[in-house]
Each structure stands twice: as structure tokens, then as C-alpha cells.
Amino acid sequence: MHIAIAGNIGAGKTTLTGLLAKHYNWDTHFEDVDENPYLLDFYDEMQRWSFNLQIYYLNSRFTQTQEIRNSSKTVIQDRTIYEDAYIFAPNLHSMGLMTTRDFENYFSLFNLLESFVSAPDLLIYLRASVSKLVENIQNRGREYEESIRLDYLKRLNERYEAWISTYDKGKLLIIDVDSNQFNENQENLGEIISKVDAELHGLF
Numbered sequence: 001m002h003i004a005i006a007g008n009i010g011a012g013k014t015t016l017t018g019l020l021a022k023h024y025n026w027d028t029h030f031e032d033v034d035e036n037p038y039l040l041d042f043y044d045e046m047q048r049w050s051f052n053l054q055i056y057y058l059n060s061r062f063t064q065t066q067e068i069r070n071s072s073k074t075v076i077q078d079r080t081i082y083e084d085a086y087i088f089a090p091n092l093h094s095m096g097l098m099t100t101r102d103f104e105n106y107f108s109l110f111n112l113l114e115s116f117v118s119a120p121d122l123l124i125y126l127r128a129s130v131s132k133l134v135e136n137i138q139n140r141g142r143e144y145e146e147s148i149r150l151d152y153l154k155r156l157n158e159r160y161e162a163w164i165s166t167y168d169k170g171k172l173l174i175i176d177v178d179s180n181q182f183n184e185n186q187e188n189l190g191e192i193i194s195k196v197d198a199e200l201h202g203l204f
Helices: 013-024 039-044 046-070 081-094 100-114 130-140 143-147 150-165 186-201
Strands: 002-007 027-029 075-078 122-127 171-176
Touching: 002 013, 002 046, 002 150, 013 027, 013 075, 013 122, 013 186, 027 046, 039 046, 046 075, 046 081, 046 100, 081 100, 081 150, 122 150, 122 186, 130 150, 171 186
Parallel strands: 002 075, 002 122, 027 075, 122 171
Antiparallel strands: none
């Protein structure tokens, strides 16, 4: 089975991936932030490195998704291939940080790869306000994230909401991160686990 967690930068995807994996004894696929050879350059000079970064993510997540489908175990994935294509790449294009030529090239490649990809059995979307995202980003203290602009996060949030409102590829569970402190509160985490059980096993 393939479970995936979607959400903006700082929504808590990696934290919840780890907590649910521990509870259910699932395998994990994390976003390879530390191994990404483009991320530092991208935040320093977005226009120059946006296309390279998005191609890297597309390749990385396509490979992950294939590995998950070939696995006999249940795997939980931190971020999906769809978020790159429907949120991050179009956002960079609309902000003038990716040329139309590069965006069309990227999206053409995504459309090809998507035909080989199966959607997650359950998608968990972490909804968070921009102020909550900023708080979480500041708390984790990644140096390269200090330059992320508020308008960038706001634009991403708007695209996430638009994408989720039409998501129809499989089961969807939405968690409001502003009111659910799953990383600090066991009771809040328990609420999410109960909802996941209900979606996967029909236990109410």
C-alpha cells in the first residue's frame, strides 16, 4: 500500500511521515533535502536554477514512486510527484522564475512520466496558514530556508488549495495543522491515526 503526505513547505510532512511510520511500522520515503545538489543554489538564485531543481525532483519522485509500487510493504511518502507539477513548477513560471519554454518542456516530461505512475492509496494533505508555516520553518532553523519570501509561501498555499479542491485520484484525508499539534500532542496524533484507520480499514 502507498500512503503519501502532501503540504506546503513547513507544514509538517516529514514529522508526520516519521510518526505514522513508527506507529504502523511502515517503510518511509523522505524528500532528499540534504542530498539535493540544487536546493542551496535555487534559494540563492531562483531564476537560474528553477528548471534544474524541478527536473531533479521529477526524476527523484518518479523513481521513488516506482520503488514504492514494486515493494511488497506499505510505504509512506513525504510529498508526491503531483505537487511538483501542479504547484511548484507552475508557481515558478507565473512568478517569472521559470521561462515558458522550460515550463512547457518540464510539463511535457511530467505528462509522460505520469502515465507510468499510480496514485497513492491514501493522500494526507496538511493544511496550514502562512503564519503557521513561517513558525514551523523558523523553529526547524534550516539556513537556506531563511530567505523564503512570504509571498512565495502564500502563492504556494493558494495553489495547494486549488489542487486539493479538485483532487480525484484516490482517497483524501485533510488535516488542519493550525488546530492539530500532532508533533507535540499525543492526543492530536491519535486523532489523525483514527482518521487514517477509518480511511484504510473502514474503522469508525
